[in-house]
Amino acid sequence: MATLKDVAEAAGVSRATVSRVINGQAGVNPETRTRVLRAIDQLNYRPHPVARGLATKRTRIIGVFVPTTVTRLFLDHFFPPLLQGVVQAAAGRGYNVMLSLFSDEGDRDSYAHSVHNGYMDGAIAVVSALMSNVLLPRLQAEGFPLVTVGRWPAMDAPSVDVDNRAGARTATEHLLRIGHRRLGTITGPRDLPMPQDRHQGFEDALRSYGIPVDRRLVVEADLTELGGMVAMQRLLEEKPEAVFVQSDTMAIGALKAIRAAGLRVPQDIALVGFDDIPLASLVEPPLTTIRQPIQLLGHMAVELLLDVLENPGNKNAHRQLQLPTELVVRASCGALRTR
Amino acid sequence: MATLKDVAEAAGVSRATVSRVINGQAGVNPETRTRVLRAIDQLNYRPHPVARGLATKRTRIIGVFVPTTVTRLFLDHFFPPLLQGVVQAAAGRGYNVMLSLFSDEGDRDSYAHSVHNGYMDGAIAVVSALMSNVLLPRLQAEGFPLVTVGRWPAMDAPSVDVDNRAGARTATEHLLRIGHRRLGTITGPRDLPMPQDRHQGFEDALRSYGIPVDRRLVVEADLTELGGMVAMQRLLEEKPEAVFVQSDTMAIGALKAIRAAGLRVPQDIALVGFDDIPLASLVEPPLTTIRQPIQLLGHMAVELLLDVLENPGNKNAHRQLQLPTELVVRASCGALRTR
DNA sequence: CTGAAAGCGCTAACAG
DNA sequence: CTGTTAGCGCTTTCAG
Numbered sequence: 001m002a003t004l005k006d007v008a009e010a011a012g013v014s015r016a017t018v019s020r021v022i023n024g025q026a027g028v029n030p031e032t033r034t035r036v037l038r039a040i041d042q043l044n045y046r047p048h049p050v051a052r053g054l055a056t057k058r059t060r061i062i063g064v065f066v067p068t069t070v071t072r073l074f075l076d077h078f079f080p081p082l083l084q085g086v087v088q089a090a091a092g093r094g095y096n097v098m099l100s101l102f103s104d105e106g107d108r109d110s111y112a113h114s115v116h117n118g119y120m121d122g123a124i125a126v127v128s129a130l131m132s133n134v135l136l137p138r139l140q141a142e143g144f145p146l147v148t149v150g151r152w153p154a155m156d157a158p159s160v161d162v163d164n165r166a167g168a169r170t171a172t173e174h175l176l177r178i179g180h181r182r183l184g185t186i187t188g189p190r191d192l193p194m195p196q197d198r199h200q201g202f203e204d205a206l207r208s209y210g211i212p213v214d215r216r217l218v219v220e221a222d223l224t225e226l227g228g229m230v231a232m233q234r235l236l237e238e239k240p241e242a243v244f245v246q247s248d249t250m251a252i253g254a255l256k257a258i259r260a261a262g263l264r265v266p267q268d269i270a271l272v273g274f275d276d277i278p279l280a281s282l283v284e285p286p287l288t289t290i291r292q293p294i295q296l297l298g299h300m301a302v303e304l305l306l307d308v309l310e311n312p313g314n315k316n317a318h319r320q321l322q323l324p325t326e327l328v329v330r331a332s333c334g335a336l337r338t339r
Numbered sequence: 340m341a342t343l344k345d346v347a348e349a350a351g352v353s354r355a356t357v358s359r360v361i362n363g364q365a366g367v368n369p370e371t372r373t374r375v376l377r378a379i380d381q382l383n384y385r386p387h388p389v390a391r392g393l394a395t396k397r398t399r400i401i402g403v404f405v406p407t408t409v410t411r412l413f414l415d416h417f418f419p420p421l422l423q424g425v426v427q428a429a430a431g432r433g434y435n436v437m438l439s440l441f442s443d444e445g446d447r448d449s450y451a452h453s454v455h456n457g458y459m460d461g462a463i464a465v466v467s468a469l470m471s472n473v474l475l476p477r478l479q480a481e482g483f484p485l486v487t488v489g490r491w492p493a494m495d496a497p498s499v500d501v502d503n504r505a506g507a508r509t510a511t512e513h514l515l516r517i518g519h520r521r522l523g524t525i526t527g528p529r530d531l532p533m534p535q536d537r538h539q540g541f542e543d544a545l546r547s548y549g550i551p552v553d554r555r556l557v558v559e560a561d562l563t564e565l566g567g568m569v570a571m572q573r574l575l576e577e578k579p580e581a582v583f584v585q586s587d588t589m590a591i592g593a594l595k596a597i598r599a600a601g602l603r604v605p606q607d608i609a610l611v612g613f614d615d616i617p618l619a620s621l622v623e624p625p626l627t628t629i630r631q632p633i634q635l636l637g638h639m640a641v642e643l644l645l646d647v648l649e650n651p652g653n654k655n656a657h658r659q660l661q662l663p664t665e666l667v668v669r670a671s672c673g674a675l676r677t678r
Numbered sequence: 679c680t681g682a683a684a685g686c687g688c689t690a691a692c693a694g
Numbered sequence: 695c696t697g698t699t700a701g702c703g704c705t706t707t708c709a710g
Contacts, residue, residue, distance in 0.1 A: 004688060005687080005688095014696065015687090016690080016698080019689060020695095020696090022688095032695080032696080046457065047687085049458055050389055050393050050458065050686085050688095051393050051687030052687075052689075054393050054687080054689095054704090055687080055701085055702055056689065083438070084440070091439075098435050099422070099436045099437075100426070100430075101426050101427065117388060119389065278618070279618065279621060354703090354704080354705090355680070355681060355682080355705080356680060356681075357704095358705060358706085359705095366679060368680085371679080387702090389703080390703030390705090391704055392686090392704090393688090394704045394706080395706095680710085681709085681710085682708090682709085683706100683709100684706085684708100685704105685705090685706090686705085687702105689701090689702085690699100690701090691698105691699090692697105694697085694698095
């Protein structure tokens with residue numbers, strides 16, 4: 001591999017000049033520049049990123065932190081496209097992506113490994129609903145540039161998230177618009193941010209239709225299919241016309257419970273989910289749901305992070321981004337088209 | 340951040356000695372060693388990997404190359420657990436994982452970016468059935484350490500793969516064992532290695548039962564659900580009793596085609612798939628299929644790569660690993676238990 | 679067993 | 695506009 005020095009010699013200039021050309025710095029004689037460029041080309045020279053990293057203190061590597069729990073849970077449908085979005089966006093800006101799993105309890109090992117690994121300029125942390133982590137706040141306190149995907153109330157790091165509240169409102173309003181009035185809902189754990197947000201959206205919708213919230217029609221579950229099933233069994237006693245379920249996974253459980261009770265979806269009970277997981281379109285009946293722009297989320301997370309990395313003053317701009325969701329109408333709500 | 344120099348001063352030794360301690364080199368006075376260790380601890384010193392990388396020419400970063408096509412196709416169910424396996428195994432050995440997508444055509448950009456990026460000591464390439472790539476062979480020719488996941492006949496790089504042939508044979512023999520005789524099969528593109536291997540396994544099974552292969556019962560498709568559906572429609576005319584479908588994704592398509600024709604699975608036609616994607620257990624009826632040890636595949640790929648990286652002589656050992664598969668009996672084959 | 683010295687390949691003031 | 699001079703933080707001969 002050719003080095004800067006080789007190029008400098010070949011071009012008959014100093015290494016500093018070559019460096020200037022490579023980094024596109026102004027103030028190099030055009031003629032010299034082309035001479036250098038030719039030498040670079042002939043020697044097939046590439047700057048050595050490690051050496052550059054040592055000199056500049058910037059590696060152009062960003063980390064992606066993934067709680068190990070996520071990998072196996074409902075967010076499975078979330079992580080791959082997110083990662084793809086991140087990697088694409090990063091590549092587009094000349095950054096590399098380094099992956100780091102960490103356990104919920106942020107033990108010393110994973111801490112040392114993922115961060116003081118010292119390679120990363122900053123990182124994007126996937127904040128699952130399932131973690132009560134100690135690593136992230138610590139990193140942030142140390143001034144390590146961090147962007148979270150998902151809201152994490154205990155931290156004021158820049159974040160990207162879907163507008164859960166608006167999405168839930170849209171879902172619920174859809175149910176109301178097509179005529180349902182006695183609405184139930186199955187929520188996730190109410191001590192987590194995401195279920196809270198989605199529930200607010202649900203209430204927003206009811207409120208906009210002047211319908212009071214009936215506590216008996218609100219059942220909490222744990223975001224799993226089984227949880228959705230159990231919750232639905234309970235909800236059945238209240239005879240709702242339609243149910244907004246906070247996640248597709250739970251909605252599928254609900255579907256089973258309804259069917260087990262000898263009822264039909266959507267004729268007896270209409271259902272709307274959230275997330276648009278791949279399975280949503282495959283169950284019978286296909287689920288009406290709220291789609292998240294997952295890949296875009298990844299893109300935006302990168303933008304946010306690079307913004308922080310490259311303009312260390314700009315920290316006021318662009319914090320806490322919220323991306324819009326999209327209603328996907330399928331059969332489970334009982335309205336095949338609503339244009 | 341404390342540096343080597345700080346530690347050396349605090350311990351009253353030279354930087355060389357500290358370096359020796361850190362790297363666990365023999366030949367350091369135990370007493371000196373503990374003194375150094377204490378200083379390291381007090382200063383909370385961590386070696387700076389970039390500096391170390393510059394000095395040693397090894398970064399302890401391994402790459403994972405993913406063809407962009409994979410991210411959206413059937414291997415979606417494959418990639419996340421694989422990646423998890425890779426990252427875990429790498430972390431266990433003190434390596435970091437860098438992700439790199441590349442397009443099928445290995446254009447200059449992605450080439451430059453992913454490889455001459457110069458960060459990686461070596462890489463694991465996910466060889467999808469869908470790529471005809473030029474990047475990998477080039478890298479290999481340049482002596483870049485590479486391990487492939489999946490077989491890639493044009494290359495003799497070390498690889499890990501599932502034993503597709505044996506798995507297909509097991510699946511087919513299961514069908515035969517429970518009494519089916521007129522077997523059809525839906526294959527992937529026959530010019531790709533994986534479909535070829537699986538088809539060989541299918542023929543192996545028939546042969547072991549003394550049944551001739553009937554060309555009319557072999558239909559090729561493109562590994563998509565739609566492809567499976569179309570293929571099945573065609574196969575229906577031949578009235579097979581049972582069908583071995585080379586992938587679960589296609590099997591789900593086949594399922595739909597059978598149902599659309601007013602027939603039942605498994606009563607009218609039995610089905611066995613391959614891959615055990617998450618959806619396999621969720622469709623109706625649940626799919627009997629062949630499970631791959633995906634995460635283990637990731638682990639082994641790392642082992643293989645590190646073996647090459649750390650013992651540059653050993654290249655004869657461990658090449659072309661094949662991992663066993665497992666038959667998962669569910670309802671679609673018509674035999675709920677076969678012990 | 680330990681230290682001195684010379685880099686690894688690049689960037690970044692500072693002169694000129 | 696260009697070259698000189700110092701490093702970035704660590705490893706690695708080579709002496710001692």
